Structure formats: C-alpha cells, structure tokens
Amino acid sequence: MKILVVGLGALGTVFSCFLQKNGHNVSAVDTQEMVQKVQNKVVKVCGIWGKHSAQLKNIVSSPNELKNDFDLVILTVKSFHTEKALENLKGILKDKTRIILAQNGFGNYEKAQAYVKKENIIVSRIIFGAETINPGYSKVTVIADDVLIGSPENLIPLKELGNIANIINMSGIPCRASNEIMKFVWEKIIYNSALNSLGAILEVNYGKLAEMEDTQKIMNKIIEEIFNVLEAMGEKISWPNSEAYLEDFYSKLVPVTANHHASMLQDIQLGRHTEIDALNGAICSLGKKYNISTPVNWIITKLVKAKEKLVQK
Amino acid sequence: MKILVVGLGALGTVFSCFLQKNGHNVSAVDTQEMVQKVQNKVVKVCGIWGKHSAQLKNIVSSPNELKNDFDLVILTVKSFHTEKALENLKGILKDKTRIILAQNGFGNYEKAQAYVKKENIIVSRIIFGAETINPGYSKVTVIADDVLIGSPENLIPLKELGNIANIINMSGIPCRASNEIMKFVWEKIIYNSALNSLGAILEVNYGKLAEMEDTQKIMNKIIEEIFNVLEAMGEKISWPNSEAYLEDFYSKLVPVTANHHASMLQDIQLGRHTEIDALNGAICSLGKKYNISTPVNWIITKLVKAKEKLVQK
Numbered sequence: 001m002k003i004l005v006v007g008l009g010a011l012g013t014v015f016s017c018f019l020q021k022n023g024h025n026v027s028a029v030d031t032q033e034m035v036q037k038v039q040n041k042v043v044k045v046c047g048i049w050g051k052h053s054a055q056l057k058n059i060v061s062s063p064n065e066l067k068n069d070f071d072l073v074i075l076t077v078k079s080f081h082t083e084k085a086l087e088n089l090k091g092i093l094k095d096k097t098r099i100i101l102a103q104n105g106f107g108n109y110e111k112a113q114a115y116v117k118k119e120n121i122i123v124s125r126i127i128f129g130a131e132t133i134n135p136g137y138s139k140v141t142v143i144a145d146d147v148l149i150g151s152p153e154n155l156i157p158l159k160e161l162g163n164i165a166n167i168i169n170m171s172g173i174p175c176r177a178s179n180e181i182m183k184f185v186w187e188k189i190i191y192n193s194a195l196n197s198l199g200a201i202l203e204v205n206y207g208k209l210a211e212m213e214d215t216q217k218i219m220n221k222i223i224e225e226i227f228n229v230l231e232a233m234g235e236k237i238s239w240p241n242s243e244a245y246l247e248d249f250y251s252k253l254v255p256v257t258a259n260h261h262a263s264m265l266q267d268i269q270l271g272r273h274t275e276i277d278a279l280n281g282a283i284c285s286l287g288k289k290y291n292i293s294t295p296v297n298w299i300i301t302k303l304v305k306a307k308e309k310l311v312q313k
Numbered sequence: 314m315k316i317l318v319v320g321l322g323a324l325g326t327v328f329s330c331f332l333q334k335n336g337h338n339v340s341a342v343d344t345q346e347m348v349q350k351v352q353n354k355v356v357k358v359c360g361i362w363g364k365h366s367a368q369l370k371n372i373v374s375s376p377n378e379l380k381n382d383f384d385l386v387i388l389t390v391k392s393f394h395t396e397k398a399l400e401n402l403k404g405i406l407k408d409k410t411r412i413i414l415a416q417n418g419f420g421n422y423e424k425a426q427a428y429v430k431k432e433n434i435i436v437s438r439i440i441f442g443a444e445t446i447n448p449g450y451s452k453v454t455v456i457a458d459d460v461l462i463g464s465p466e467n468l469i470p471l472k473e474l475g476n477i478a479n480i481i482n483m484s485g486i487p488c489r490a491s492n493e494i495m496k497f498v499w500e501k502i503i504y505n506s507a508l509n510s511l512g513a514i515l516e517v518n519y520g521k522l523a524e525m526e527d528t529q530k531i532m533n534k535i536i537e538e539i540f541n542v543l544e545a546m547g548e549k550i551s552w553p554n555s556e557a558y559l560e561d562f563y564s565k566l567v568p569v570t571a572n573h574h575a576s577m578l579q580d581i582q583l584g585r586h587t588e589i590d591a592l593n594g595a596i597c598s599l600g601k602k603y604n605i606s607t608p609v610n611w612i613i614t615k616l617v618k619a620k621e622k623l624v625q626k
Contacts, residue, residue: 309527310517
C-alpha cells in the first residue's frame with residue numbers, strides 16, 4: 001500500500017515506522033526543519049511495543065514533491081492545523097485516496113469535508129500515548145484500547161475499513177474498524193474535556209481532580225453540559241445519561257489514570273497551542289448551534305486560552 | 314471613647330494604633346499567641362501615613378477578660394470568622410454598643426444580625442491597603458478613598474454616624490459617613506469578584522486580566538451576572554447597568570491598579586482561607602435566592618476553593 005503520513009510528530013512517527021517496517025511504501029510530510037533533522041529518512045520507535053526503525057520512502061516538506069498515487073493518507077497534525085494540512089494536500093489526493101484523520105476532539109470530520117469528499121474520510125479514535133524523544137524518534141508510553149477507525153456516516157463499506165484496520169493492526173498498532181466511530185470519539189472527548197482542561201488550569205493530576213469536591217462539581221457540570229449537547233444532536237454513546245457516565249467515570253475511568261497529568265498543561269508550558277477548541281470549545285459551538293447552554297465549558301475554554309497566551313507572551 | 318478592636322491583623326493594628334494615639338481608650342482581642350507576641354501592648358504603624366505607635370489599654374485573648382463598657386467595637390477579622398468572633402463578644406456588648414463590621418464582601422451584615430440588633434450594626438467599606446510586618450506592626454501601603462461607614466437600612470441617625478466617622482477621621486484614618494453604604498460595599502464587591510478571584514486563579518496582575526480578550530470576556534460575564542443579581546435585589550449602585558460599569562472598569566478603575574496582584578492569591582499561597590464566599594460565592598447564594606443564573610461566578614468560586622485546598626494539602 002502507498003501511504004502518506006502527514007506530520008512526523010510522536011504519533012506520525014509511530015504510524016510511519018510501523019507501516020513502512022511491515023512492507024508498505026510510506027512517505028511523510030513535515031516542515032523543512034523537520035525534514036532536515038530526520039537523517040537518512042530513518043524513523044524510530046521505542047517503548048512498550050519494543051524497538052523499531054524503518055527507512056521511509058520519502059520525507060518531504062511539501063506534498064507536491066510527491067506523485068499523486070497514494071492509497072491512504074494518515075493526517076496526524078494537531079486539530080488546529082487540520083485545514084491548513086488538507087489545503088496543502090489538494091494536489092495529490094486521487095479520487096480513491098482514503099484519508100484517516102488522527103486528530104483529537106470534535107470538528108475534524110466537519111472541517112475536512114471542505115477539502116475531501118465524505119466518502120473518503122475515515123475518522124479515528126486513538127488512545128495510545130506516544131511522546132517525541134527526538135525528531136523522527138518516538139516512545140510509545142501507554143495504550144488504553146485499540147485504535148478505532150470508521151466512517152461517521154458509514155459511507156465506506158465496513159469490509160474495506162476492516163482491511164485498512166487489518167493493515168494497521170498487522171503492522172503492530174492494535175486497530176479495528178467500527179461502524180459507530182463517533183460514539184467512541186465522543187467518549188474520548190468527554191473524558192478529555194473534563195480532566196485534561198481542568199488539569200491544565202489547576203496544574204494537578206487527574207486523581208486529585210476526582211478526589212476534591214469542588215473540582216468534582218466542576219467536572220460533573222462539564223459532563224452534564226456535554227450530555228445535553230449530545231442529546232440535542234441525537235448522538236448516542238455507551239452511557240444513557242451523565243449520571244450513569246459519572247458513576248463509571250469516578251469508579252473506573254479515572255482511577256486507572258489517577259497519576260496522569262494533563263497533556264494540555266504540557267502544551268501550555270511549552271508555549272504550544274492546545275486542542276481546547278476541539279474539546280470544550282467545540283462543546284460551546286455545538287451548544288450555540290443546538291441552543292443548549294454551556295457556561296461551564298465556556299469559561300473552561302476561556303481560562304485555557306488565557307493560560308496559553310500568558311505563556312506565549 | 315471606649316473602643317474594642319477585634320482582630321490585630323494588618324487592619325486592626327492600624328485602627329487600634331491611630332485611635333489610641335488620638336486619646337481614646339482602646340482594647341484589642343486576638344489569639345493567645347498574638348497577645349504574647351505584641352510586647353508591652355504597643356502597636357505600631359508605618360507607611361504612607363507616617364510612623365506611629367501607641368500603647369493600648371488592654372490586649373486579651375478573650376473578650377470576657379474585659380469590662381462590658383465599650384461604646385464602639387470594630388470587628389476586623391476575615392469574613393469567614395465573623396460569626397465566631399461575634400459569638401465570643403456576646404457577654405460584653407451593651408445595649409448601646411455600636412459595632413463596625415470591617416470585613417470584605419457581602420453577607421456580614423446579615424450574619425451579624427444573629428448576634429447584634431440591626432440598630433447597632435455599622436457596615437464599612439474600606440479601601441486602604443495595609444500589610445502586617447510583625448504581629449502588632451502594620452504598614453499602610455495605599456489608599457483609594459476614605460473609609461465609609463453606614464447603617465444599611467439607615468437605622469442609626471446619620472448625625473451619630475457622622476460623629477463616629479469624625480472620631481476615626483480625626484485619629485488619622487480618612488473616614489466619612491454615608492446613608493447609602495451598601496452601594497459602595499457592592500461597588501467594591503464587583504471589582505474584587507472580577508479581578509481578585511480571577512487573578513488568584515491565573516496568577517497574574519490586574520492589568521494583564523484586563524488586557525487579554527479571553528479574561529475580559531470572563532470578567533464581563535462575572536460582572537453581568539452580579540448586575541443581574543443586584544437588579545433582582547432592587548439594589549442600586551452608581552452605574553445603571555453592567556455596560557456602563559464595564560466602560561469605567563476598563564478605562565478608569567483597572568488602569569490605576571494594573572500592577573496589583575490579587576490578595577487572594579497571596580492568601581492561597583500562604584495556605585490561608587480566602588474570602589471567596591463573601592465575593593463570588595455570595596453572588597451564587599444570592600442568585601439562588603432570587604432565581605438568577607450565575608454559572609460563571611459559580612465556577613470561579615469552585616476554582617478558588619480547589620486552589621485553596623491544593624495548597625493546604
């Protein structure tokens with residue numbers, strides 16, 4: 001399979017290394033600076049899935065340097081770069097090229113439709129963790145569940161999605177196809193909108209947030225508002241309502257990640273943008289659209305953005 | 314005049330020193346530990362009003378050690394200690410003893426009524442700043458306006474309040490009486506609920522909060538909610554609505570205190586309780602009472618309380 005990985009961050013490095021190593025023909029796109037830093041086009045992975053390295057077919061700074069014959073594109077840029085990355089891909093997407101959106105949060109599928117027809121868009125839910133050690137060298141630190149891929153409106157035959165999932169899975173990244181991908185995407189959004197954002201504001205780990213009464217009350221409201229929005233959208237997830245979700249949230253979901261610190265806090269401290277607009281920010285936009293009040297997600301969004309700017313100044 | 318100052322913190326030290334020095338008979342109450350630390354009952358003040366010292370008549374750890382012949386009590390404990398302090402005073406308040414509440418925020422007048430009849434309660438608005446250098450030794454750092462004193466329901470003749478204001482004023486602390494004291498108390502609450510609380514959460518000065526768009530939007534909402542509550546209460550202040558207030562807030566009120574850091578942040582960092590329950594927390598309670606939605610003040614209250622607890626642990 002001819003595969004293009006867009007973005008050689010922690011995630012893109014893992015995908016490109018594993019897929020190339022498993023006999024596929026993988027090219028990667030990143031900035032000029034990154035292209036120069038990855039020597040001999042060799043990407044490497046270490047961590048819980050062992051040590052791996054692979055020499056990619058191409059690493060370029062512009063997709064236009066490549067032939068337009070890709071079967072699959074994996075977009076691993078951050079959600080706030082989705083549109084720009086897709087704009088740059090315009091010249092090299094074939095009519096049959098499938099594109100996996102590997103971004104966090106809500107809104108990526110919607111944004112992508114301005115550049116790619118819906119029938120080619122695959123949405124993913126990724127909950128393994130990877131961090132960059134050096135440019136093109138990633139460490140896989142943790143995995144909570146298989147990567148899931150799917151077509152939000154089921155416009156791609158499940159058999160074909162299964163084949164793509166199988167290719168990823170065979171390469172060493174646990175993956176399966178789902179015909180209800182948005183359900184799983186939303187479950188990750190809820191979890192992150194409560195813990196990641198508030199953890200970034202208060203600079204404490206997830207366990208602490210779940211332990212203190214005041215932060216519990218804030219997270220309960222964040223989650224309640226999201227369930228209200230989901231109900232208005234007609235979106236169903238594994239829990240029928242926020243009460244049922246909260247029970248599992250405190251008894252099962254948080255305890256296994258109690259020592260985890262918000263990745264958003266690290267983003268802020270490193271002067272990077274966060275993906276707040278695809279999490280609590282997206283809840284507010286959807287709330288407006290469906291006329292659902294989301295004041296707690298609103299203030300959480302503003303506080304994270306204020307913290308971003310305070311560091312960047 | 315026989316005066317009892319309750320609490321020898323920064324503020325209590327200033328009041329007791331100036332009033333004693335001006336020929337009044339001043340006693341003070343504080344903890345046993347504080348009583349021992351203030352040597353020879355001498356309290357001192359430095360700062361923008363010059364250097365002063367005075368030997369108080371008494372410094373005791375329990376009001377019951379004193380005779381019940383006070384004309385005036387000045388309560389300078391923090392708002393969250395109002396009730397306990399008044400409980401301790403029960404035995405020594407005469408029928409004619411007036412009591413000045415020198416606490417911040419909303420709710421002190423209401424709480425005091427369980428211990429003192431309304432006709433004896435004087436509410437104050439204090440916007441000079443003082444900090445403790447040593448026990449019984451305070452520095453006056455800044456003054457924005459005279460101390461104002463008044464009876465919220467005008468149950469004390471303005472002439473008598475004028476006499477009390479005059480005594481304080483003559484002692485060296487600028488002071489005047491007002492027949493609309495709650496208006497001024499509310500104006501201070503609005504200012505503090507926006508800047509002090511948010512400054513404590515984000516750990517930046519007032520100027521920064523007013524400069525960034527995201528924090529502006531949060532403060533605008535905090536203030537809007539307070540104006541909604543005030544309207545429901547039928548409480549009038551100098552600005553007819555939040556829009557008019559906000560114009561002055563950004564153009565006049567904040568610029569003069571742009572470099573100011575939230576005193577609430579200092580309280581948190583020193584492991585002390587903050588007065589959040591008398592500020593944004595009081596807005597939420599009043600919102601409930603008058604059926605006005607106050608979600609932004611609610612989350613601000615919770616975040617400050619979470620920060621308090623994170624340091625105390």
